Every structure is written in structure tokens, then in C-alpha cells.
Amino acid sequence: MNSRNSISFSWLTGIGLASLLVFMEPATAADDQFKHAERLYDTYCTQCHGVNRNGNGLNSAFMSVQPRDHSDAKGMGDIPNSEIIDVIKKGGLAANKSVLMPAWGGVFSDEEVSQLAAYLRHVCKCGSDQ
Amino acid sequence: MKPYLLAAISVSFFTAPLAVHAGEAPAVLLQLECASCHALTKPENTSLDRLWERKGPDLYYAGSKFNKDWLVKWLQDPTKIRPAGEFYRKHVKPGAKEDVVDEPSLTIHPKLTTKDAEAAADALMTLTGPEGLIEKGAFKNQKVVPSMGTMYFNKLRGCSACHMTAPGKGGLSGPEMATAGARLQPDFIYSYIKDPQKIDKGIWMPKLDISDADLQKLTSYIVQLSAKEDKK
Numbered sequence: 001m002n003s004r005n006s007i008s009f010s011w012l013t014g015i016g017l018a019s020l021l022v023f024m025e026p027a028t029a030a031d032d033q034f035k036h037a038e039r040l041y042d043t044y045c046t047q048c049h050g051v052n053r054n055g056n057g058l059n060s061a062f063m064s065v066q067p068r069d070h071s072d073a074k075g076m077g078d079i080p081n082s083e084i085i086d087v088i089k090k091g092g093l094a095a096n097k098s099v100l101m102p103a104w105g106g107v108f109s110d111e112e113v114s115q116l117a118a119y120l121r122h123v124c125k126c127g128s129d130q
Numbered sequence: 131m132k133p134y135l136l137a138a139i140s141v142s143f144f145t146a147p148l149a150v151h152a153g154e155a156p157a158v159l160l161q162l163e164c165a166s167c168h169a170l171t172k173p174e175n176t177s178l179d180r181l182w183e184r185k186g187p188d189l190y191y192a193g194s195k196f197n198k199d200w201l202v203k204w205l206q207d208p209t210k211i212r213p214a215g216e217f218y219r220k221h222v223k224p225g226a227k228e229d230v231v232d233e234p235s236l237t238i239h240p241k242l243t244t245k246d247a248e249a250a251a252d253a254l255m256t257l258t259g260p261e262g263l264i265e266k267g268a269f270k271n272q273k274v275v276p277s278m279g280t281m282y283f284n285k286l287r288g289c290s291a292c293h294m295t296a297p298g299k300g301g302l303s304g305p306e307m308a309t310a311g312a313r314l315q316p317d318f319i320y321s322y323i324k325d326p327q328k329i330d331k332g333i334w335m336p337k338l339d340i341s342d343a344d345l346q347k348l349t350s351y352i353v354q355l356s357a358k359e360d361k362k
Contacts, residue, residue: 042219043178044334047303048291050229051222058214058222058229059291059301091338099288106337107327 037119040112044104045070053123065098070123077126084117156253159246164189172260176331186216188330191259195318198251204313205247208239211313213294213302217334231302263329269316269349279351282344283307289348292335295355304335311356320349 041053048057048067055069069075086094088108092101108116121127160170167186192201215221215236222229242250274282284290293307294300300307310319321328324345326335340348 039178043181043332046219046222046229047301047334050224051219052224056224056228058218058231059303061228062299062301063291099286100291102288102291102336103338104336106325106339107332 034115034119034122036112037115040108040116041119044107045116048100063100065100067101070120073124073126076120076124081117081121084120085113088113088116156249157256159249160189160253163240164250170257178332181217181332182220184216189254190257191263191329192254193256193258194264195314196254197313197315198255200309200313201251201254202244202247205242205250206244208241209309210236211305211309213306218303264315264317264321265324266317268320268324268345270346271316271353272346272350274347274350274354276351276354279347279354282347283351287338287340287344287348307352307355309356311353313356316349316353319352320345323348 041049042051046053046057048059048063049055049070050057050060050067053070054072055067057067060067083095087097087101089103089105089110091103092098094103105113164170167184168189169184170190172190173180173188212218214231221232221235223232224230280295283293283295289307290300292301292304294302295307297308322330323338323340325337326333327337
């Protein structure tokens with residue numbers, strides 16, 4: 001690459017960064033807040049709840065009870081925070097739901113469970129502390 | 131990927147180096163042909179990022195995990211163990227309704243000659259992993275009535291959400307269970323169900339609270355499943 005190209009390249013990158021900072025700041029901050037929870041969700045939850053978080057995960061085709069649609073504001077909004085936390089930690093049975101929703105308390109710290117619960121509120125864009 | 135391309139790749143990657151290194155000590159064969167995708171010593175880094183980046187399951191405790199006969203056979207003729215590859219999240223995409231496996235993104239496993247498969251299996255069996263990883267002698271080998279085993283695996287414990295017990299029966303994100311009894315040592319099966327996070331830190335199988343009696347039933351069920359397969 002010659003020097004002229006690299007100059008214009010960094011100049012363009014500069015503009016890109018500046019516009020990111022100007023226009024994207026709120027979104028970026030939110031993404032940072034949920035970064036770890038999002039990673040956890042992608043690793044552990046998408047297998048059943050789906051890459052689009054809508055309950056249509058890879059495994060769902062074979063399941064007798066369908067995983068909850070986490071993008072559904074109404075359905076998710078009706079579940080209190082305490083139940084969401086309980087279900088993630090102790091599994092569906094803890095809330096008289098299906099055993100097909102496993103207990104993750106042996107994998108995550110309490111802090112991570114809270115982060116996931118907050119992240120689910122972000123995904124459903126629904127009620128926070130009911 | 132086109133079949134002929136895969137053939138070309140496996141020839142250039144595997145057959146050629148293997149021919150060159152034939153006669154090397156088995157452990158050298160593993161280092162040269164397998165270490166790029168499999169951890170042969172306990173990794174220091176057990177972060178989630180590492181799990182996302184690793185290209186194949188860890189083999190540093192292979193000697194405490196596999197049945198040697200199975201290894202020799204499978205290395206010559208590898209079949210799919212994890213229907214969605216390793217790791218599933220990198221090989222799924224949204225489908226018409228449910229997410230589906232992005233089949234072209236899966237690679238075919240290197241195939242070994244009989245001689246190399248035997249050498250590799252010998253070397254793998256010496257990698258037993260850290261002391262105490264597996265509960266030796268935990269499995270009591272009590273028969274379980276198949277319908278009872280099925281009920282535990284599917285209904286009571288929800289294992290079928292992630293594991294297939296036969297083609298088309300069960301989830302796709304975990305290894306298939308139809309041949310697990312032939313593949314795995316019973317004490318490994320028992321220990322893995324008891325605490326997958328101890329053996330495979332961060333893996334996307336939960337650590338559940340299961341009594342010894344139920345662990346015995348689940349392990350027996352899995353062992354018996356593949357005995358049934360063998361008779362077919």
C-alpha cells in the first residue's frame with residue numbers, strides 16, 4: 001500500500017469513529033452494559049431459545065414444551081423478575097414450568113444470573129421490576 | 131464445500147504428512163496432526179472465549195473418556211457425533227421456523243489409515259488427564275428397564291432437549307447418545323452427567339443436582355442404548 005492510500009484510509013477511519021461517537025453513543029453504552037450477558041445468552045440459551053431470541057432454537061423442534069419467546073414483550077412482561085431469576089438458577093420446575101428449561105445455577109454466579117435477567121428485559125423491551 | 135475439494139484437502143493435509151511421519155512415535159503423530167484442533171494437555175486458559183475459539187473437543191483426558199476399540203474404528207471412519215458441530219452456536223442459522231444446522235459450515239474429520247488409527251488410539255489412551263477428574267468405579271452396572279430409562283432421560287430430567295437417542299429423536303446441540311455407550315467409558319458417562327463443568331469448564335450442559343441412584347439409571351440407560359444399536 002502506498003502512503004497516500006494509507007493516509008486517506010486513516011482519515012476515513014477517523015470520520016467513521018467520529019460519527020460512531022456522535023450518533024451511536026447511547027446504543028454503544030447499552031451494548032457494553034449487556035456485553036457479558038449477551039455472550040452468556042449466545043453460548044447457553046440460544047440452543048433452545050434461538051439465535052433470534054424468539055423461542056425457535058435448534059433444539060426446539062424436538063421439544064414437547066416450547067421454549068419461551070424472549071422477544072415477546074407481553075409474555076415476558078407478565079413474568080416477575082424474581083421468577084426469571086429463580087427459573088434461570090433452579091430451572092423451570094422451580095416455577096412449576098417444564099423440566100426442559102434447565103437449572104443454570106451450577107454454571108453461573110449470582111451476579112451473572114442478575115445480568116442475564118436484566119439482559120432479558122432489554123431483549124423483550126418490557127417491564128423492569130414488578 | 132464440494133466433495134472433491136474436501137477430498138483434495140484431506141489428501142494434502144492429512145495423508146501426505148502422515149506418510150512422511152509414519153513410523154514416528156505415536157505421541158508425535160498427535161502433536162503434528164491433531165494438536166491444531168484438540169488440546170492434548172490441560173489448557174491454562176479456561177475462559178468462555180477459549181471455548182468459542184477451540185476447533186475441536188479437548189483430548190487431554192481421552193484415556194479416561196473413550197473405549198479404545200471405538201477410537202480405532204472411528205478414526206478410520208469418522209461419523210458425526212455432534213450434529214451441529216463444535217461448537218453449535220457457530221454452525222446454526224435461523225430457518226423457516228426453528229434454527230437449523232448450517233451444514234456446509236461443518237467440516238469432515240480427518241481420516242486415518244488402520245496403522246495410524248491404532249497408533250493414535252494408543253497415544254490417546256495414555257492421556258488420562260488430572261487425577262480425580264473421573265470417579266473410577268462409580269458405575270455399578272445395574273440393568274435399567276428401558277421404558278424407565280427413557281422416562282428418566284426424556285421426561286424427568288429433560289436430557290433429550292439437547293441429546294438425540296436415535297436419528298430424529300432429541301435435540302442437536304449436544305453429542306448424540308445412540309453410540310455413546312460404545313464410545314465412552316461408563317465411569318466417564320456417570321462423572322460427566324454428575325458434573326460436566328468439572329470436566330469441561332464452561333460447557334453448555336448444565337450441572338444438575340442428580341442423586342447417585344438416578345445417575346446410575348441414566349448411565350445404564352445410555353450404555354444399554356448402544357448395546358441395542360450393535361444388535362441391529
